Amino acid sequence: MTTTHLLYLHGFRSSPQSLKAQQMAAHVAAHHPQVHWWCPQLPPSPRAAAQLLLAGTADWPQATTAVIGSSLGGFYASWFAQQRGCASVLLNPAVFPARDLEKHIGAQTAWHDPEVQFFFRPEYIAELQALDTRALPPAGPELAFIAKGDEVLDWREMTARYPAAQIVLQEGGDHALSDFATHIEHICRFLALA
Incomplete structure (x- = not known):
């Protein structure tokens, strides 16, 4: 499998300005133009996010599409991989966002620009539940980077969620995967970027 179309999904309160997204984008531009x-x-509504992803990739070739997702983006990436039957790379992926984000219902600020605010609505919890693919076998190859030192998510839940994945389990580390740049070559090999 060669990847010709690559989707990157950021986490909750994050954006395309995230360091990992920027590092991956720069590497793809430089080495896989x-x-x-x-x-x-991604919009705050999980349903709207799902619709955006399906519409934005509607003309992508299924056989050569892949997705990378971080945290909540990892949860979305697993859902997207089911829709497209494609490979996925998961970076400290959220496993139970419907449970974990209940305490974040209300006004939120964007991580990279505190001036940007959004409202995380109660109905978004049901929208997250509707996108849950835990009961399904993987639709394509999976590679997961999981840090035992993640201060937001439990590494044991993440490893249990992806029994068929190639897992890179870090001693220590953090939720942001601050050493992400050192994993980019591994990701590119796994996805066989064109």
């Missing part, structure tokens, strides 16, 4: 890269700003 023929790869079609898309890192959209």
